[in-house]
Amino acid sequence: MNARIAPSAEISVDPDAIARSARTVIATEAAAIRALEPRVNGDFVRACRLILGCQGRLVVSGMGKSGHIGRKIAATLASTGTPAFFVHPGEASHGDLGMITPQDVVLVLSNSGETDELLFILPVIKRQNIPLIAITGNPQSSLAGQADVHLDASVSTEACPLGLAPTASTTAALVIGDALAIALLEARGFTSEDFARSHPAGSLGRRLLLHISDVMHTGDGIPRVGPDANLTQALMEMTRKHLGMTAVVDADDHLLGVFTDGDLRRALDDDGVDLRGATVAGLMSRSPKTIAADKLAVEAAQLMEKHQIHALLVVDEQQRVVGALNIHDLLRARVV
Structure with a gap:
């Protein structure tokens, strides 16, 4: 030494x-x-x-x-x-x-x-x-x-x-x-968007470049049932698609409402609801929060946080359901 x-x-x-x-x-x-x-x-x-x-x-x-x-x-x-x-x-x-x-x-x-x-x-x-x-x-x-x-x-x-x-x-x-x-x-x-383009792998890049269309579930990955579906059918669809909710749509995929885990709990707590005979149209939320596919993914995170929800439906200008996502999709994309 x-x-x-x-x-x-x-x-x-x-x-x-x-x-x-x-x-x-x-x-x-x-x-x-x-x-x-x-x-x-x-x-x-x-x-x-x-x-x-x-x-x-x-x-x-x-x-x-x-x-x-x-x-x-x-x-x-x-x-x-x-x-x-x-x-x-x-x-x-x-x-x-x-x-x-x-x-x-x-x-x-x-x-x-x-x-x-x-x-x-x-x-x-x-x-x-x-x-x-x-x-x-x-x-x-x-x-x-x-x-x-x-x-x-x-x-x-x-x-x-x-x-x-x-x-x-x-x-x-x-x-x-x-x-x-x-x-x-x-x-x-x-601008910050210009900065994000040169930092696509960074957190700012993900926040400013990643759109809803990049992370949403589409096609058969979208949970959806018709308004006449019973509770069992709705729950089976929710289980298959793993998003904690299902869209309720008409024959042309126009959004009528959403049925979520929260709606199920409220129905179970309501003694006046006949769960065996009820259709999802009578249990769904009729004014669900939605977002457009061209919005930034970070906007979905902000919307979920503001309204204390964990999933969103994605709709087009005619209110047809084109996608769905939940908080786990945003976590995987490292937006939140």
Whole structure:
């Protein structure tokens, strides 16, 4: 074992000191973010205009920790309506520069503004007249000087007490990237539906893209009986279709009512009901809640919650039953 590093069991932990350290980091980085606000100026607007006018894609690059931040910025931009991808500057000089075209815009990140790997590929980018945006912590740096637009991400101090680990500086660069992404999102009129289309597997995508028609039971899967069906026939249909209810329809499938587990319980509690001779028309609910097939699945969940019900019938414009679903279908689709 390295004699310079004490075993964890021998390290003396001062909870107050740890808390102070954490609060200092948060305060330092918060101050760095606040200092960025006055720098949202003409340069920031010019950067947005360059990206909005881009006929290709935004190519993001950075080395080391700036590269990690660059990857996140590229991912955020791509998911909010700005086509973007990350190119490692080291790989760029070994063939990946072919991924960058004259129709693109390049965004580079470097705290020092003197990153060798970025400076090495700049002449190729400049010869193609590709617009260059630089986010650096040094407005007097080589990268800042060669950029068409420079965004100042300088910080007065790093949160690292040694002044070595990029902390406040990477936070500042990330915030500038987020500011660009959201400003561009709003300028493009990007909507939550657009966001969902690029996140179809996420919860938002499911909530905004999944329709009733995607989850409802159709055809023989719809529980339905005629108004003259007796209680036994209705219960057998409910049991076969496993939705806890059955539609009551006429010969043309127009909805007349719904018979549910709740209607059955109410009938059993009513001494005046002749269960042997009763038809489902006399026991059904005549104004059931329904929904259209083109509505979002999340709207079905909201309707069920509002009215404290567990199943819905799906009808068309002529009030013909075209589908059915229950809360379990929404749970399986991960809408709720």
